[in-house]
Amino acid sequence: MTIQLSPEQQQWLEDQVAAGHFSSVEQAVAVAIADLMAMAEDDLDWAKPLVDEAAAELDRGEGVPADEAFARIFKSLDR
Structure with missing residues (x-):
C-alpha cells in the first residue's frame, strides 16, 4: 500500500x-x-456506568423534570 x-x-x-x-x-x-x-x-465505554446509574435512578423515581433540571443549571450559572 x-x-x-x-x-x-x-x-x-x-x-x-x-x-x-x-x-x-x-x-x-x-x-x-x-x-x-x-x-x-x-x-464511549467510560460513559456506560454513568448511563446505567442514571437509568437506575430513573427506575427508582429519582428523576427530575427537564424544566426543573434546566432551572437548577441556570441558577447555578448565575452565582
Whole structure:
C-alpha cells in the first residue's frame, strides 16, 4: 500500500523520528493508527456506568423534570 502524505505531515513525522520519539516514520505511523483504532473501539465505554446509574435512578423515581433540571443549571450559572 502506498499512502500520500502532505509535505507538512511528512515533515512532522520526520521531526518525531529525529527527536527520538520513534525509530522510523513507519513506526510513527503504526503507533498513530493503533491509537486511532483503540479510540474507536472504546470511545464511549467510560460513559456506560454513568448511563446505567442514571437509568437506575430513573427506575427508582429519582428523576427530575427537564424544566426543573434546566432551572437548577441556570441558577447555578448565575452565582
